[in-house]
Amino acid sequence: MERTTLDLWVGAFVVAGIAALLVLALKVGNLSTYNMSETYQLQAYFTNVGGLKPTASVRSAGVLVGRVTEIKLDTERYEARVTMSVDKRYQFPRDTFANIQTAGLLGENYIGLLPGGDSEMLKNGEAFKKTQPAMILEDLIAKFIYSTSEKSK
Amino acid sequence: MPIVRSLRVIGKRTVNGVWRMGNATRFFMLTLLYSGLSFRRFQLVRKEMFYSGVMSLIIIIVAGMFVGMVLGLQGYETLKRYGSESALGTLVALSLVRELGPVLAALLFASRAGSAMTAEIGLMKATEQIAAMDMMAVNPISRLIAPRFWSGVISMPLLAALFTVTGVFGGYVVGVVVIGVDEGSFWSQMQSAVDFQHDVMNGVIKSFVFGVAVTVIALYEGFDAPPTAEGVSGATTRTVVQSSLAILLLDFILTAFMFRGD
Numbered sequence: 001m002e003r004t005t006l007d008l009w010v011g012a013f014v015v016a017g018i019a020a021l022l023v024l025a026l027k028v029g030n031l032s033t034y035n036m037s038e039t040y041q042l043q044a045y046f047t048n049v050g051g052l053k054p055t056a057s058v059r060s061a062g063v064l065v066g067r068v069t070e071i072k073l074d075t076e077r078y079e080a081r082v083t084m085s086v087d088k089r090y091q092f093p094r095d096t097f098a099n100i101q102t103a104g105l106l107g108e109n110y111i112g113l114l115p116g117g118d119s120e121m122l123k124n125g126e127a128f129k130k131t132q133p134a135m136i137l138e139d140l141i142a143k144f145i146y147s148t149s150e151k152s153k
Numbered sequence: 154m155p156i157v158r159s160l161r162v163i164g165k166r167t168v169n170g171v172w173r174m175g176n177a178t179r180f181f182m183l184t185l186l187y188s189g190l191s192f193r194r195f196q197l198v199r200k201e202m203f204y205s206g207v208m209s210l211i212i213i214i215v216a217g218m219f220v221g222m223v224l225g226l227q228g229y230e231t232l233k234r235y236g237s238e239s240a241l242g243t244l245v246a247l248s249l250v251r252e253l254g255p256v257l258a259a260l261l262f263a264s265r266a267g268s269a270m271t272a273e274i275g276l277m278k279a280t281e282q283i284a285a286m287d288m289m290a291v292n293p294i295s296r297l298i299a300p301r302f303w304s305g306v307i308s309m310p311l312l313a314a315l316f317t318v319t320g321v322f323g324g325y326v327v328g329v330v331v332i333g334v335d336e337g338s339f340w341s342q343m344q345s346a347v348d349f350q351h352d353v354m355n356g357v358i359k360s361f362v363f364g365v366a367v368t369v370i371a372l373y374e375g376f377d378a379p380p381t382a383e384g385v386s387g388a389t390t391r392t393v394v395q396s397s398l399a400i401l402l403l404d405f406i407l408t409a410f411m412f413r414g415d
Contacts, residue, residue, distance in 0.1 A: 006203045007196075013207045017311025020318040021357070027340070028246050028321055029349040055348055108345070 039066065039085035043127040044098040044111070049080040050134025052100055052109040058084045060113040065090045068111065084111065093118035099132035109134060177373045184302050184372070187295035197300035198307070205266035205301070206308030210315070212261055217316035220253060221245060221323025228324070229332055238334050242343035245324030250352045251412065254317030256404050259363035261316075262309060263396040267371035270301055271392040274375025275385035283376075298376065302368045309364025310357050317356065355411045362407060363400050370396045 046052075049071055058066035066086035074081040086092075095116030100109050122128070191198050228244040274297065277283050283293045321343075328334045347353065371392045378388035 007199060009207045010199050010202045013202070013210060013308075014311065016210075017308075017314055020311070020314035021353075023318050024250065024314055024353045024356075025349050028250065028318075028343060029347045029353045057345075 038088040040088055040124040041069075042066075042084055042086055042092075042122055043125070044082050044084070044131050045074065045077060045079040045127065046082060046100060046131050046133045047079055048133040048136065049082060050100055050102075050109055050136055052082065052111070052134065056108065056110050058086060058111045058113065060090065060092070060115065065113070082111070091121040094120045094122055094126075095130065096122065096128060097130045097132070098128040100134035102135065173377070176377070177369065180298075180373045180376065181369050183294050184299050184369070187292055188299045188303065190292075190295040191299045191303050197296075198303045201301045201304035202308055205262075205270070205304050206312065209262055209265045209308070209312060212265055213258055213312050213316050214319050216257065216261055217254075217319035218323040220257060220316075221249065221320030221325075222327045224248060224253075224320065225324035225327030225332070229328060229334065239338035240342055241324070241328045241334050242339035242341075243346040245328070246321055246343040246347050247352065249317045249320040249324075250347055250356045252404070252408070254320060255313045255356050255360040255363060256400060258313040258316040259309065259360060259367060259400045260397055262305075262312060262364075263367045263371070263400065264393050266305065266308075267367045267392050267396050268389045270305075270368065270371040271375040271378070271389045272385060274298070274301075274372060275378035275380075275388050278376065278378060279380040279382070279385055281380070298372050301372055305368030305371075306361065306364045309367070310360040313356065313360035313363075351411075355407075359404065359407050359411075362403055366399045366403055367396045370399060 052068065052071060054068050054071060056068045057064050058068065066084050068082055068084045070081075070083040072081050072083075073079075092113060093116045095118040097114040097116065099112050099114070101112040102109055116130075224245045225241065228241050229238060232238050232240055232244065274283075277297070283297070286293045286296065325339065329336045329339050374388040374392045374395070375385075378384045
């Protein structure tokens with residue numbers, strides 16, 4: 001089959017288009033931080049997840065160690081069950097403290113892990129025992145107003 | 154009786170519209186049915202991709218660049234009021250990836266390549282080239298229509314991706330280089346907000362659907378055009394109007410399905 005300059009142009013167009021898709025995936029999107037080498041699943045129950053969403057980051061000491069994969073309501077406990085996949089390189093003690101934190105005052109929610117001192121590590125599928133729900137700004141303000149009005153009486 | 158007459162006109166137009174809709178659907182099915190030749194002789198598709206895809210590159214890239222620059226400028230002005238200029242990357246990238254990239258690229262594609270397709274097919278019909286093909290036992294749908302259809306369907310997502318990337322680059326140039334938003338937060342906030350599956354892939358699906366809609370409308374209008382100079386010009390106009398409306402309507406439907414409830 002003969003090659004023409006037209007083919008060259010079409011080829012360049014297709015290559016440019018695929019390169020654009022790659023840029024979208026890697027530079028604009030989060031695919032580069034998405035796939036971690038090998039992960040294991042951990043769970044945590046929260047009384048309130050606030051604005052936490054799937055794909056939110058899981059951080060320990062500020063370092064990204066995993067991602068939230070699923071958030072569901074557990075109908076036995078009536079608490080939110082958050083499943084996260086954590087990089088296999090990072091193991092956490094059994095008494096690790098999981099809390100929902102906010103990046104900045106109004107930023108997005110993420111899960112912060114505060115390791116404890118237990119010698120045994122959490123295994124795949126296990127749940128954190130100690131959790132702290134999301135801080136809801138409106139609740140805090142309501143509490144603050146309530147307590148100040150109590151004092152002024 | 155003017156009321157009866159206007160009622161009659163409305164009824165006739167409605168019936169005509171439904172009739173054309175059914176005809177276009179049958180035409181689309183026939184195109185899919187006779188697509189075999191396009192893949193056996195892929196150079197047919199490749200040749201059409203040159204005219205519909207490669208020739209649209211300049212308008213897509215220039216338009217994407219300017220749209221991104223405007224987004225950067227307007228987004229900065231608005232975000233500055235809330236002291237969150239660092240979210241400029243998120244604003245530019247999300248609006249381009251989800252909506253503006255696929256929709257504007259499809260609108261440009263409809264007016265740049267779709268109208269050309271209609272005019273070409275319509276003129277072929279007016280000069281009885283299609284009838285001549287039929288006489289020589291060459292199926293005009295598999296030889297003329299299907300390659301153009303597939304060239305549009307393949308080109309459209311690539312063009313939309315290029316539009317989005319140049320748009321993000323335009324936003325970067327205005328936001329970071331000219332205005333001086335922090336470069337690190339521009340990219341990192343963008344990356345944490347844009348999800349590959351949820352945003353990028355849905356944008357690609359959108360542009361694929363738009364590609365199908367635009368090329369089917371353009372080819373059907375050309376194939377259906379009255380074989381006169383007037384008929385071809387009317388068909389070209391209808392292509393641009395109808396495919397633009399179809400793009401916006403489909404965009405609303407797709408957005409309602411894709412980005413609801415999160």
